[in-house]
Structure formats: C-alpha cells, structure tokens
Amino acid sequence: MAVFSDQSLIARTYYETMRGRFAAYYPPETSGEVEMNPVRMQKAEMARIITQEFEDLDPLKGANPSLGQLFKIEIDLLSLIPEVALREQFWTIENRFRRVVPGSMADAFIDSLEDDRPANAGGEVLLQRARALLGVIHSNYEVNFNRELLIRRLMFIVSALALVLIAISAATATAVVPRIAQQALLLITIVGMAGGMISTIQRLQKATSRDAMVDDGIFELISLRVGWLSIIMSIGIGGISALFVYALISAGLLDTLIPQLAGMPTDQNVLPPVCVLGKNCSHWADQTYQALGLSTRADLFKLMVYAFVAGFAERFVPDAINKLAKSAFPPTTLPIG
Structure with a gap:
C-alpha cells in the first residue's frame, strides 16, 4: 500500500507538470475551417485519442495514474x-x-552527435533523438524509484534486527548495570540523537531553500518521499554513535583525538567519595559522571559535547574508526583477506 501511495504522489505531480504544456504538443487546427490532408487528419485523430487517455488519468477526477502510463503519453x-x-x-x-x-553518459551522447546538431538534423531524425532521450530519462526515473524502494525495504529489515538487539541489550543492561549508570547512558544516547536530529533538520532546510529543479525535480521528490526512513535511522545512528564514543573514551582509544578528556581513570582513589543526590552531592551531575567512570564533572560535559558532535557530524565516528584501524593495522602489516 505504501509503495502505491509513494508512486501515486509522484505520478500526480508528474501529471500536473504535463497538464500545462499538453496542448502545445499538437496543432490546434482540427476544425473544418482548415482543409485536412490525410496526414493532418491522422494526427488530429491521434491527438484526440491521446487527449482522451490523458484526461482519463486525471487525478482530479479520481484516477490513479502510474508513471509508466504518463511516460507513454509523453513519448x-x-x-x-x-x-x-x-x-x-x-x-x-x-x-x-x-x-x-x-555526466559521462550525457557527454558521450553529445560527443556522438559531432557536427550533426539538432538544428541541422531532419525532422524524423530529431523526433527519434527526442524519443531516445525521453526513454533514457524515464528509465532513470523508474530505476531510481525502485532503487529507493529497495533501500527502504532493506532499512526496514536492518531496523527490525537492530530493535531486537537493542531490546536484548537493554534487558541485559537492566539486570547488570546500576540504575544511575543506566540513566547516564540514556542521557548520552539522547544527546547523540539530538545531534542527529539537528543535523537532519538542517539538511531538510537546505533541501527546501533551493529550487527543486536545480538537479531534477522528480529525483528530489523521489528522495524525499521514499527516503523518510533513512532520516529516522540517522537520528538513531546518532545515539549509537554517542555510545560508541563513550566506549572509545572509556577505553582510552580517543586520546589522540580528544586529549582533554582523560577517560576512565586507572586509579580509583582519584574519584571523590560516592555521593547521594540531595545529600553529599553538590551538583546533579556528580553521581552521573561517577557512574560513567569519569574523573571529573567537567569530563561528563565534555562527553556530552562529543556525543552531540558524534550525532551531528556523520563522519565523526567513521573517521575515528578508520584512524584507529590504520593505527592498529598499518598498510605494511594489514592482514590479507
């Protein structure tokens, strides 16, 4: 049902773009005032048939046209x-x-014309070229639309598996991790998701602030209509990235990237006495940073900043992983296979 809904929206938009220029595609002299030769009569009949087909697909009359039907009429x-x-x-x-x-395909087509430009081509040659170009355009629309649908389907599968793993991990964490630590990890996750959400909002603002026809309007519509799941997943990835940053910091693996954050101390004697919020704690974050194994309250807020950055900047965590991988496996010692 969702697939048909997505295609219907795109097809209705495509239909409206055709409506305004439809009449210009055939000569209006179809009345008895103009002498009709056989060729003109044949075109007039074709025009009548195509016009009827187009009107029968009018969404305003309750029709639900497909892209393939509109592509056929356009050609x-x-x-x-x-x-x-x-x-x-x-x-x-x-x-x-x-x-x-x-770009390479377009350049190859233009190069194939050489000196035989459209202005010099005969009418039949020009018509065949126009049909060929529209055929390639329509094929690209169909391929991209189906590709986006397949990507979304795979994302659904991955998301379902991820939810199962998250549920199992949450159940395990609830059993073995202290409550204050659970709340602290949830805080870091939310901060990372907030970073991903802000990044997504900015991308959407950029998408709406520019003309949709800068690249191709139909491609823009397909991406926005079908790609909503990737937007949601980017927010979830922000939370996971934040947790991963915390794990790297706690392991001391991000010292070269974040030297200001000491990470989990090796000497537990440097930790202040465990406090109880409302009694010995001078700040709400005192219990939280201790639960996360950090040295100072400032380290907690630094971690929150990096968690937000990890969610906001999509390349933050992948770049850190690549750097760690290169340091662990230099090119000369990288195992084969």
Missing part, C-alpha cells in the same frame, strides 16, 4: 508536435537529459 505526444516547435523545444529535453543521467 506519444512527440509524434504530434510540429517540427518547428520540436526543434525549438528540443533543448528542454536535452537539458532534462543532462540533469537526470550521469
């Missing part, structure tokens, strides 16, 4: 547009082609 319309108009509008199709297909 069929090329046979009706006058040669002069097609020659003038060919650049719009070529521009869409450049924005949709990879």
Whole structure:
C-alpha cells in the first residue's frame, strides 16, 4: 500500500507538470475551417485519442495514474508536435537529459552527435533523438524509484534486527548495570540523537531553500518521499554513535583525538567519595559522571559535547574508526583477506 501511495504522489505531480504544456504538443487546427490532408487528419485523430487517455488519468477526477502510463503519453505526444516547435523545444529535453543521467553518459551522447546538431538534423531524425532521450530519462526515473524502494525495504529489515538487539541489550543492561549508570547512558544516547536530529533538520532546510529543479525535480521528490526512513535511522545512528564514543573514551582509544578528556581513570582513589543526590552531592551531575567512570564533572560535559558532535557530524565516528584501524593495522602489516 505504501509503495502505491509513494508512486501515486509522484505520478500526480508528474501529471500536473504535463497538464500545462499538453496542448502545445499538437496543432490546434482540427476544425473544418482548415482543409485536412490525410496526414493532418491522422494526427488530429491521434491527438484526440491521446487527449482522451490523458484526461482519463486525471487525478482530479479520481484516477490513479502510474508513471509508466504518463511516460507513454509523453513519448506519444512527440509524434504530434510540429517540427518547428520540436526543434525549438528540443533543448528542454536535452537539458532534462543532462540533469537526470550521469555526466559521462550525457557527454558521450553529445560527443556522438559531432557536427550533426539538432538544428541541422531532419525532422524524423530529431523526433527519434527526442524519443531516445525521453526513454533514457524515464528509465532513470523508474530505476531510481525502485532503487529507493529497495533501500527502504532493506532499512526496514536492518531496523527490525537492530530493535531486537537493542531490546536484548537493554534487558541485559537492566539486570547488570546500576540504575544511575543506566540513566547516564540514556542521557548520552539522547544527546547523540539530538545531534542527529539537528543535523537532519538542517539538511531538510537546505533541501527546501533551493529550487527543486536545480538537479531534477522528480529525483528530489523521489528522495524525499521514499527516503523518510533513512532520516529516522540517522537520528538513531546518532545515539549509537554517542555510545560508541563513550566506549572509545572509556577505553582510552580517543586520546589522540580528544586529549582533554582523560577517560576512565586507572586509579580509583582519584574519584571523590560516592555521593547521594540531595545529600553529599553538590551538583546533579556528580553521581552521573561517577557512574560513567569519569574523573571529573567537567569530563561528563565534555562527553556530552562529543556525543552531540558524534550525532551531528556523520563522519565523526567513521573517521575515528578508520584512524584507529590504520593505527592498529598499518598498510605494511594489514592482514590479507
């Protein structure tokens, strides 16, 4: 159901983009005032049929068009547009082609034309080129849409497995980790998720602040409509990244990246006496930083800052992992396989 809903929204948008320019694709002289030769009569009949097909797919009348139906109509319309108009509008199709297909493919197509540019091509040659370009554009739309659907499906599977692991880990932690430590770890997770949420909001603001047609409007719509799960997952990844940063800091593996944070002390005598909030604690964070095994209250807030950064900057944790991997396995000693 969700797949059809996603495709329906994109198809309705595509339909509306076709509605405004539909009449320009075939000559309006279909009345008896103009003498109709066989070719013109045939085009007039084709125009009538295609117009009816288009109107039957009108979402405003309750229809639910598919992208494939609209793609067929768009290509069929090329046979009706006058040669002069097609020659003038060919650049719009070529521009869409450049924005949709990879740059190397577009360059290869332009290079294949050599000196036989559209302005010099015959009407039939120009028509075939326009059809070929639209065919590639439509194929890219379909492939990208289906790719996004497959990615989302895989994300659902990964998310389900992750939730199971999180549930098992939470149950284990509840049994063996003190309550104050559980609350402290939850605090770090929330801070990391907040960083991921702020980063996601900023990306969405950038997406809405620029013209959707800078690259390709349909691609933008597909990414935003189908890619909502990746947005949610990025927030969850922020929380996991924050916990991973805490683990690295506690293990003393991030000293080169974060030298100000001592991490878990080796000498437990440097810790202040364990306090009870409201009695011996002078600050709400005293119990928390002790539960996390940190040396000072300031280290807790430093950890919160790095947890937020880990959620906000997606490359923070991967870059740290890559640096650790290179230091543990230098290129000369990296095991094969």
